[in-house]
Amino acid sequence: KAGVTQTPRYLIKTRGQQVTLSCSPISGHRSVSWYQQTPGQGLQFLFEYFSETQRNKGNFPGRFSGRQFSNSRSEMNVSTLELGDSALYLCASSFGLGVLAKNIQYFGAGTRLSVL
Amino acid sequence: GESVGLHLPTLSVQEGDNSIINCAYSNSASDYFIWYKQESGKGPQFIIDIRSNMDKRQGQRVTVLLNKTVKHLSLQIAATQPGDSAVYFCAEDRGSQGNLIFGKGTKLSVKP
Numbered sequence: 001k002a003g004v005t006q007t008p009r010y011l012i013k014t015r016g017q018q019v020t021l022s023c024s025p026i027s028g029h030r031s032v033s034w035y036q037q038t039p040g041q042g043l044q045f046l047f048e049y050f051s052e053t054q055r056n057k058g059n060f061p062g063r064f065s066g067r068q069f070s071n072s073r074s075e076m077n078v079s080t081l082e083l084g085d086s087a088l089y090l091c092a093s094s095f096g097l098g099v100l101a102k103n104i105q106y107f108g109a110g111t112r113l114s115v116l
Numbered sequence: 117g118e119s120v121g122l123h124l125p126t127l128s129v130q131e132g133d134n135s136i137i138n139c140a141y142s143n144s145a146s147d148y149f150i151w152y153k154q155e156s157g158k159g160p161q162f163i164i165d166i167r168s169n170m171d172k173r174q175g176q177r178v179t180v181l182l183n184k185t186v187k188h189l190s191l192q193i194a195a196t197q198p199g200d201s202a203v204y205f206c207a208e209d210r211g212s213q214g215n216l217i218f219g220k221g222t223k224l225s226v227k228p
Binding site: 004033035042043044045048056058090092104105106107108109110 | 150159161162165205207215216217221
């Protein structure tokens with residue numbers, strides 16, 4: 001069974017640009033969560049999607065957005081990139097909703113975004 | 117800052133020794149905890165979880181202990197191997213927030 005796949009693995013962008021990251025969950029998983037990982041702040045929750053609906057959102061500005069498709073694949077978008085957006089962006093999938101089903105979240109390898 | 121944190125940022129152990137990684141949490145309403153291992157260049161990998169109605173759970177070479185009285189979680193790795201070298205995170209499910217809250221992580225280094 002294939003794991004969580006994130007593309008691309010690496011990205012270099014400049015300030016002011018926008019970026020779209022992609023995540024394909026484990027087959028059969030319907031919940032996708034996104035996290036930002038930085039050395040200073042650690043792993044911080046961005047948002048969670050289930051059945052194409054955003055179910056939960058972390059404390060990030062509106063420049064960070066996401067969506068989920070009918071096949072459970074998810075994308076996140078960051079507009080007007082800032083230097084501080086440089087981070088590893090991780091996607092995690094689980095079978096059901098993260099809280100109610102207490103499902104284990106399985107992570108992809110992440111997309112390393114560098115903003116110059 | 118986050119209320120789920122780790123007492124030590126780094127831990128160095130000798131191969132074959134037992135390792136203990138600690139984690140403190142502040143929300144007594146948290147009812148589910150998970151330990152993840154993250155190797156360089158990879159995403160976090162699930163190790164073991166525990167619910168608040170338990171105080172101990174064992175896996176293969178790993179044991180998680182939960183002390184709700186002092187809001188403390190620990191991960192014990194028996195006979196630590198070089199392949200155990202990684203950053204270990206505890207994560208807390210507070211239920212009401214609908215997502216996991218991660219600690220900062222402890223880097224475990226295993227000396228041969």
